[in-house]
Amino acid sequence: MNKSGLTQHSRTCSVYLESRLRHPMPQGPAPAPTERLPRSDDSDENHPNNGDDDWPVQDGDGGGSQGGDEREEEREVAEPRVDTDYHEGMTALPCDRDGEFLPEGSLPPPIETTSDNWEPFQSRVHFELADLIFRRNQMPKTHINELLELWAASMVQAHTDLTENHAPFSNSQDLLATIDAIQVGDVPWQSFVCERVSDDPNAPEWTRQEYEVWFRDVDKVSDVMIANTDFNNEVDPRPYREYNRQGRRRYSNFMSGDWAWDQADLICQDEANEGAMFVPLILGNDKTTVSVATGQNEFYPVYLSIGNVRNNVRRAHRNAVAVVAFLAIPKTTHEHQNSVAFRDFRRQVTHTSFSVLLQSAKPAMTRYKVRRCFDRHYRRIIHGIACVLCDYPDQVGHTAIVQNWCPTCLAHWKDLDGNCNDTLLRTQEHRNALIYAFKDYPQKLRDEYGIVAVTIPFTNDFPRADIHELVAPDLLHQLIKGTFKDHLVTWVCDYFDRKYGKTAAKTYLDEIDRRIASVPIFSQLRRFPQGRGFKQWTGDDSKALMKVYVPAIQGLVPAQMVRALRHFIEFCYLARRNIIDEDALDEMEVALQAFHRERQCFITTGVRTDISLPRQHSMVHYPLKIRLFGAPNGLCTSITESKHIKAIKEPWRRSNRFNALGQMLISNQRLDKLAAARADFIGRRMLRGTCLLSAIEYREQQQAEADETPGDDRLEDGGALEGPRIEGDVILSSNRRKHFVSSKRTVLCPAFPDMLRRFVHNQLHPDDPVEPRSRTPDLDIDLPDMEARIAVKYSATAIFYAPSDVCGVGGMRKEIIRATPSWRRGPARFDCVFVSTGDAPGSFRSLSVAHVKLFFSFRSAGNDFSCALVHWFKAVGSGPDADTGMWIVEPEMLRNVTPSLEIISVDAIYRAAHLIPIFGSDFIPQSVKYSNSLEHFKKFYVNRFIDHHAFEIV
Numbered sequence: 024m025n026k027s028g029l030t031q032h033s034r035t036c037s038v039y040l041e042s043r044l045r046h047p048m049p050q051g052p053a054p055a056p057t058e059r060l061p062r063s064d065d066s067d068e069n070h071p072n073n074g075d076d077d078w079p080v081q082d083g084d085g086g087g088s089q090g091g092d093e094r095e096e097e098r099e100v101a102e103p104r105v106d107t108d109y110h111e112g113m114t115a116l117p118c119d120r121d122g123e124f125l126p127e128g129s130l131p132p133p134i135e136t137t138s139d140n141w142e143p144f145q146s147r148v149h150f151e152l153a154d155l156i157f158r159r160n161q162m163p164k165t166h167i168n169e170l171l172e173l174w175a176a177s178m179v180q181a182h183t184d185l186t187e188n189h190a191p192f193s194n195s196q197d198l199l200a201t202i203d204a205i206q207v208g209d210v211p212w213q214s215f216v217c218e219r220v221s222d223d224p225n226a227p228e229w230t231r232q233e234y235e236v237w238f239r240d241v242d243k244v245s246d247v248m249i250a251n252t253d254f255n256n257e258v259d260p261r262p263y264r265e266y267n268r269q270g271r272r273r274y275s276n277f278m279s280g281d282w283a284w285d286q287a288d289l290i291c292q293d294e295a296n297e298g299a300m301f302v303p304l305i306l307g308n309d310k311t312t313v314s315v316a317t318g319q320n321e322f323y324p325v326y327l328s329i330g331n332v333r334n335n336v337r338r339a340h341r342n343a344v345a346v347v348a349f350l351a352i353p354k355t356t357h358e359h360q361n362s363v364a365f366r367d368f369r370r371q372v373t374h375t376s377f378s379v380l381l382q383s384a385k386p387a388m389t390r391y392k393v394r395r396c397f398d399r400h401y402r403r404i405i406h407g408i409a410c411v412l413c414d415y416p417d418q419v420g421h422t423a424i425v426q427n428w429c430p431t432c433l434a435h436w437k438d439l440d441g442n443c444n445d446t447l448l449r450t451q452e453h454r455n456a457l458i459y460a461f462k463d464y465p466q467k468l469r470d471e472y473g474i475v476a477v478t479i480p481f482t483n484d485f486p487r488a489d490i491h492e493l494v495a496p497d498l499l500h501q502l503i504k505g506t507f508k509d510h511l512v513t514w515v516c517d518y519f520d521r522k523y524g525k526t527a528a529k530t531y532l533d534e535i536d537r538r539i540a541s542v543p544i545f546s547q548l549r550r551f552p553q554g555r556g557f558k559q560w561t562g563d564d565s566k567a568l569m570k571v572y573v574p575a576i577q578g579l580v581p582a583q584m585v586r587a588l589r590h591f592i593e594f595c596y597l598a599r600r601n602i603i604d605e606d607a608l609d610e611m612e613v614a615l616q617a618f619h620r621e622r623q624c625f626i627t628t629g630v631r632t633d634i635s636l637p638r639q640h641s642m643v644h645y646p647l648k649i650r651l652f653g654a655p656n657g658l659c660t661s662i663t664e665s666k667h668i669k670a671i672k673e674p675w676r677r678s679n680r681f682n683a684l685g686q687m688l689i690s691n692q693r694l695d696k697l698a699a700a701r702a703d704f705i706g707r708r709m710l711r712g713t714c715l716l717s718a719i720e721y722r723e724q725q726q727a728e729a730d731e732t733p734g735d736d737r738l739e740d741g742g743a744l745e746g747p748r749i750e751g752d753v754i755l756s757s758n759r760r761k762h763f764v765s766s767k768r769t770v771l772c773p774a775f776p777d778m779l780r781r782f783v784h785n786q787l788h789p790d791d792p793v794e795p796r797s798r799t800p801d802l803d804i805d806l807p808d809m810e811a812r813i814a815v816k817y818s819a820t821a822i823f824y825a826p827s828d829v830c831g832v833g834g835m836r837k838e839i840i841r842a843t844p845s846w847r848r849g850p851a852r853f854d855c856v857f858v859s860t861g862d863a864p865g866s867f868r869s870l871s872v873a874h875v876k877l878f879f880s881f882r883s884a885g886n887d888f889s890c891a892l893v894h895w896f897k898a899v900g901s902g903p904d905a906d907t908g909m910w911i912v913e914p915e916m917l918r919n920v921t922p923s924l925e926i927i928s929v930d931a932i933y934r935a936a937h938l939i940p941i942f943g944s945d946f947i948p949q950s951v952k953y954s955n956s957l958e959h960f961k962k963f964y965v966n967r968f969i970d971h972h973a974f975e976i977v
Contacts, residue, residue: 105273106266110284112291115260115300117400122393124298131399134707143204147709149191150700153198158697161677167195199693208699210243212688215379217351217372227359229368234351236376237688241304241327242383242406244345246394247699248329249302249404251342252706254397257832258331260300262287271605274653277303277330277409282492282651286407289487299391300402303330303409304384306377307663308350308417313675322671322684323350325380326663330409334601334657335832342698344662346670346691349684350376370420370478377481381408388486399706408488410652412660414500415637422449422490423480428473429637430494431644436473438633439640440619449491451482496641496648499562499661502595505638508565511588515576517630518584531579534946538575539568541947541956544852545937545969546838550953562661569595570968571939573907578944581628585906587621590614593908596974598645599656601826601834608646615642656827669694753840753932755878755889756818772924775892782890782926783883816878817843819891821934825972836972840935842875842891850954856893857933857976867977872896872912872936872965874957876924889929894922896938899962909964910977911941937973938963 117125119132144150156162162170175190192198214237221230248254259278267273274280283303290296307326325348332343353372359365384406386392391403411421422430429439434446447453458476461468468474482488519528539551549567573588594614597607625631645655652658674690675683704710772778785792819840826834846852857870873893880889896912903910915923940960951959967977 104268106270108264108266110262110287112297113261113287113301113405114298115402116298118298118393118402120393120401122391122401122403125400132401134399139709141704141709143201143206145191149201150704152191153202154697154701156198157202158694161673163677164195167198171195171198202693202696205696205700207703208247208696210239210247210692210695212237212239212692214238217375220368227355227365229353229355229359229365232353234353234372236348236351236379237684238325238348238376238380239345240383241347241381242387244327244347245302245304245329245384245406247695248332248343248345249397250395251699251702252397252399253341253702254332254336254343257333257336257341258397259333260331260396260402262301267604272650273602273604274649275602276333277305277653277657280649280651280653282409283330286487290405290407293389296391296403296405298403299405300331300396301405301407303407304381305330305409305412305658307344307412307660309413309660309663309667310352311664311667311671313672321352322675322687323352324348324663324667324671325350325377326412326666326670334654335826335830335834337657338662338829339832341832342695342702344666345695346666348376348380349688367475367477370423370475373420374423374479374481378484381481381485385485408482408485408493410493410495410658411490412495412497412658412663414497414660415505415641418494418497421480422494423454423475423478424449425469425473425475427637429640429644431491431641431647433472434640436637437635439635439637440643441635443640443643451480451489451491454491492651495652495658496598496645496655498595498599498655498659499664501638501641502591502598503565503569504562506591506636506642507569507595510636510639511591512568512572514625514630515580515584515588518580518625518628521629534579535575537947537949537951538942539571541951541953542571542575542939543855543937543957544846544953545854546840546935548937548969562664570966570970573968574909574939574942574964574966577907578942581624582906583621583624584628587618587624589906589908590617590621592968594618594642594645596968596971598649599827599971600975601654601656603649603654608649611646618642752823753819753821753929753934755816755880755929756820758816772922774924778892778924778926783888786886786888786928787884813879813881816880817841819878819929819932821932823934823972825970827971827975838935840875840878840932842878850952852954853957855896855936855938855957856891857936858893858927858931859933867910867965870933870976872938873927874914878929890926891929891932892924892926894924896963904964907964909967911962912938912965913962934972937966937969939966940964 117129117131119125141147141150144153156167156170171190171192171194178190192201214235217234217236219231219233224231259276262278262283264284265273265275265279277283283301286303287301290299290301305328307328308323310321310323313320313322324346326344327347328337328344337343351372353365353369355365387404387406388408391405393401394404396402411418413421418430419426419428424430425436427436429436430449432443432446432448434441434443454474457468457472457474461476465476468476480490482490482493516528516532519531522528523531536551542548542550544550548570549563551568569592573585573592576588577585591614594611597603597611597614600607622634626634649655670691671687674687674694677690678686701710781793819842820837821840822835822837824834825836828836830836840854840856841852842854844851853875855872855874858873860869860871873891873895875891875893877892878890879892880887882888895915897915899911899913917923938957940956941962941964942960948959957963965977967974
């Protein structure tokens, strides 16, 4: 079987990558490489180069593989067949403005605004310029004025009328006033004051202050989201349950969870609500600091989303997350900072603020309202308070419990994981009963149940809301920042301190840093050139360290410690999946039990005396929370933290820093108005194509209207095409770096010309393949004599469906595979790849690993070929390593100890692979760098933790 594979479809590089996603060319399945030799029995952030070498354009020297055959079908992702049950009461039936249901198949009411009305802007150019200047470029006012003056001056030169201002806006104030005049998405800011609790001049200062809270009408903000036509086809109007072929549940988007279904059951107890659409209100809050300078630079924003929007849209924001409040942050002196009275007061201020904030939405929680929706139909809407996204300190405040207790269950803080399977869950009803039973013994409630009785949760004021149930799982703070970085990584460092002493331990920590720094480069992998020794540690840093940490410590710490880290990371990656079925939940339970078992090594080595930590304990409740709310990757605080940049930090930077909050509120309001206007224009099909093409079409239409006869109707263009989800594609870059005059020239190895001839033979004669010369040098067979000009390429772009990773709304992701003699004017970079073999689809056994030595293309016998020269790796052993859980590979060598090289079609490449050396117990030489580690070591781990897609396929 030919490992390079027969190219079954034509591949041309005359279209850009985005065009391939929007207009896929029919193609067959990826060709399979030849069968491998028997397995051995031995058991920096890298952004693409500046330039367009990663984007395929027309290339006369062959940007594709064998031509001549038409692609037969789109290689779209074949989703597993699922059965879906929808709630029979909350059916989201369309109705008219008065709430009367419409007959089935009724069209939505016509758009009230014409498709050429750009108000308050004069034209598309005016809107696009305002959006570019204010939202995307965030240009200062002085620069705006200079730009508009230059614009006006250039237009004056082309016009004779000097009295008319030819620029789109006269100045920055005119631009801002136009943005303020946008009517869609206009939800103004309001404020209320939490009054002082004491007028006694001798009372602490915090009791004599008033606290101002700024907020926007939650009911109106949710209406804007519901009516956003940009969400059409990306929302779930009804609660639903999905089952795989085996009849087991699948959990993905919020409405697929049991909580939405149970809420619909409760709502439909009132028959008047049947046929309505349930719109859960998802809340998130997280303090953030905008500067490390002195002064008041801390803000406490509250965010809102709706549960109907799918996880991929919420993760990509797409206006599905909005800031709706800035809470007050009570301050006091050091004397009262840790007092129980001040902490209780601060909590109650927060709960009171949430209660006031949500009052506008409360009427629609029991009696429906009628609103226009994403598809322009009207529907009856019922709201409900859904889950709350926040880190552990805020969870403690929201649930009104004592620090170090669990907000979800009644496990005692001294032994949270001791009897976790038999521990009762907290409920609001049980809390109220305990408070009533121990009303004369509030300290007993604190000590034995962890309940702060003086604080009343805001959910007490709203129907069907239980704050203990609504606390959402938090992948970022509970697992990645909390358990991994703050606990496990710190404990590993403490292990070296206890075993070797603080001075000698530093040499081992330096060794770990060198190992991490020597990890081969990979697309989008954050590098640690100096190891872990930096002060400003972010969530992205923790995620990047998690990808490489297990191989880095292997050999330096006990195997049980390595297994503890490995099982914890496996749990995290399972929880981060876009779709989690009951099988995955079972795997999570197994990984959690293994983690609890293996983490005991930190106690036996003296690093810890016990392990009873709320963040680690939260893992016990993940299966329950996933069944309630769907996959956690759509509800993580990383969504609100990333929103900080647009909603808090950038508006703060564009303010004058004095009383910045008011300026930040106006900036956020303008941003939301621009976003709502863009969604409205898109919904009316007014933003198709580029601004220049739109202007040209407008001129052509004006000319045609002058010539056309009465009754001549123009055909309407089609709507926007959503990019398909394809399993995988690899495209060579468009830029040729060097031409080899002839295929007879030696490239990397003397056998290259004959390897190339045999490759072409196998492509043209798939039924009569021959082995590469490097394997069978003495074959007596007629091979084509070819004379080809070879175009060398330094990169290829792989696109694949990876919905669990950072991706587009359609779930697609791209990465750049490099094979260049100098990367960013530094050392060479030659990446590794997964090559499809097709032996056992869906597992590592269907993939082989290869080290790319050269990307090139050429034309021969009227066919275009896109190829890669690769050095094969072979698997060591029959399964993954017992401690790290990773497969081990080694370079494949021939009998004469030369590398096993072969030319393959890029069609056979699935995506990039990341290899990490097996460092062992010895310290690595100082000469080992990230650029040469693949040549220095003999065996490597196939890194399944490099991203979530790799975790699923390896």
